[in-house]
Amino acid sequence: MKRRTNSLRKVYCDYCGRETEYVDSKVIYGKSYGKIYLCRNCMAYVGVHKGTDKPLGRLANAELRNWKKAAHAVFDPLWKYGRFRGHRNAAYAWLAQKMGLPVEKTHIGMFDVGQCRKAIEIIEKETKGDRYGRYQKDPR
Known part of the structure; x- marks a missing residue:
């Protein structure tokens, strides 16, 4: 850009x-x-990032937007309520390592369809049996 x-x-x-x-x-x-x-x-x-003209990620068509929503549905509970509770950057660092990507390139906003699918697969495999499932909300 x-x-x-x-x-x-x-x-x-x-x-x-x-x-x-x-x-x-x-x-x-x-x-x-x-x-x-x-x-x-x-x-x-x-x-765009608030107060700037910097894009939040890559442009997304309808298909990619759907995959990003699905990726967020499994990723967000990890840092909101699960093993990385309150530590979003730590959750992205973990995902970067699992996906073999640099941390600075590991963000759902930057992912393509294949990367979203891979992230979902990794998260579901790695968190199988964890207390917080795909759509579960904070129980408090």
Whole structure:
């Protein structure tokens, strides 16, 4: 991603290669949650870090968004309630080691479909029998 002279990044779609638009998320959600990069051709999009124009990860189409949701459904209980309770970075470091990825490249927001599938498989295998299952909420 490169900077434009008006300080916005140039972000290109991973699917069609077109330059994305920097728009309000209201375009997608009907309510504003901040800015996003949107490829209208593919309807792929990604949010940005609050107060910046830095993408939260890679652009995602409908399929990838579904896989990211599934990955979060098994990953989030690990750091919210499970073995890494309250330590999200430690959970990502553990996942990085298990996936054979550098820690800085290990984030569900950056994953493609294959990486989401692999993460789900690893987490489900490694946490089999753990108290906190896929969709279980904090019991307190």
